[in-house]
Amino acid sequence: MSDWLSILLYIQIGLSAVCLYRIIAGPTIPDRMVGIDIFGILVVGICAIIAVQTERSFILDIGIAWIILSFIGTLTLAKYLSGKKLNE
Amino acid sequence: MNEMIAIIFICIGVLFNIFGCIGLIRLPDVYNRLQAATKCVTLGCCSILIGVLFHFGISDAGIKAIVAIPVLFFTATVAAHALIRGTYRFGTPLDKRTVKDDYKEAVK
Numbered sequence: 001m002s003d004w005l006s007i008l009l010y011i012q013i014g015l016s017a018v019c020l021y022r023i024i025a026g027p028t029i030p031d032r033m034v035g036i037d038i039f040g041i042l043v044v045g046i047c048a049i050i051a052v053q054t055e056r057s058f059i060l061d062i063g064i065a066w067i068i069l070s071f072i073g074t075l076t077l078a079k080y081l082s083g084k085k086l087n088e
Numbered sequence: 089m090n091e092m093i094a095i096i097f098i099c100i101g102v103l104f105n106i107f108g109c110i111g112l113i114r115l116p117d118v119y120n121r122l123q124a125a126t127k128c129v130t131l132g133c134c135s136i137l138i139g140v141l142f143h144f145g146i147s148d149a150g151i152k153a154i155v156a157i158p159v160l161f162f163t164a165t166v167a168a169h170a171l172i173r174g175t176y177r178f179g180t181p182l183d184k185r186t187v188k189d190d191y192k193e194a195v196k
Binding site for chain 1: 094095098099101102105106108109112113118121122125126129130132133136137139140143144147148149152153155156159160163164166167168170171173174175177178180
């Protein structure tokens with residue numbers, strides 16, 4: 001049980017490293033923003049697996065807060081990309 | 089028994105995350121990458137949270153997982169839609185192998 005969870009946790013952390021590769025090496029600006037968006041979703045999975053592994057529930061709160069902050073950040077980046085001000 | 093079901097759901101979720109990240113690396117342009125990665129990673133993380141729900145049962149952590157699933161589902165898809173619309177307005181070119189672009193006619 002615990003071994004399986006450790007393996008899955010390491011796989012998930014490796015996948016977020018893949019997203020970091022896309023953020024660093026992306027050829028255009030929107031590529032990097034896609035990497036940031038996907039990274040924010042993957043962190044929620046990492047938080048969920050750590051919550052199962054340590055049997056503590058407050059780590060899921062960190063995940064929920066991270067989802068909402070990632071949502072607001074991605075919407076701001078999309079506004080920046082389409083060339084509008086934040087109040088239109 | 090619940091432990092077994094939880095592990096199976098978490099395995100399925102990590103598998104879908106792997107597929108999504110392979111798409112993020114391998115596909116040719118921004119639009120394909122965002123489409124593949126968002127769909128697979130959203131489903132994968134929802135599946136991981138379902139596994140958490142099975143592991144904890146109906147307790148405080150289980151309720152948090154139930155709250156997190158629809159929040160993740162709606163915010164991830166809406167953010168991806170807004171991001172890809174901004175990308176098109178920004179003028180990022182499509183891949184050379186693209187055969188059809190319906191949105192260009194719809195914008196006019």
